[in-house]
Amino acid sequence: MKLDDAYANVPNIPGGEDYPPRWAAEAAAFREARAPGRDELGVPYGDTPRQAYDIFRPEAAPEGTLIFVHGGYWLRFDRSYWSHFATGALARGWSVAMPSYDLCPDVRIADITHQIARAIQTIAGTTDGPVALAGHSAGGHLVSRMAEPGLLPDNVTDRITTITPISPVSDLRPLLQTSMNDQFQLTETSAAAESPALMTDRLGIPTRIWVGAEERPVFLDQARWQADAWSCPLRIDTGRHHFDIIDALKDPDSPLMTDILG
Structure with missing residues (x-):
């Protein structure tokens, strides 16, 4: 299309085709090297097998919890590909939780939004201290949606x-002109409702948007649309x-990690 x-x-x-298998191998090696008993893998937060998260903990009492939501156009991947990207936050003394979620076309994008809200609420209920949200690509959409008032409880x-x-992906309406919409089943109405760039009522949570200078032009546009709309x-x-661009998550001193954790 x-x-x-x-x-x-x-x-x-x-x-490009080499990245997913490399991520999976590095993530598996990271999990294998972790100290026994420190982390929890496959913790359920919902009623389907994919509604589960892994949480990795630092050696000392955590400063807080980073929740990282993966991408894949709401169509592919799970938490097992990304474990090694926890290294930057762990080095700064934060725990890192990584949820999976059900994928289209088995569910709609709006359903995934609510699954991530449930995951965040579950993770927050078992941790103390501050919570930082970060997400890549479709995961960036999902963490942005958490700024909708009432989606998460005040506590x-x-x-x-x-x-x-x-x-x-901050405005989902262009996706109607892609073949992927055969699986998303978005309409103009549902795409607008799920678009962070169109959210006029938002919580005042500090937000900083990152995008690679060498990305496809549409991703530079998507990032700008949200940044402009959210000021x-x-x-x-x-x-x-x-x-x-997500390699910076492995570096505790990277500007990206500073934006995420302060």
């Missing part, structure tokens, strides 16, 4: 210090594309 290539990352990134939103969408900072990361 008209916008299929515009929103296609894998064929437009050198070696959770009061603890959320930052929302950091990384290469987010929040937009960080354009020089030399980074849609897949390697």
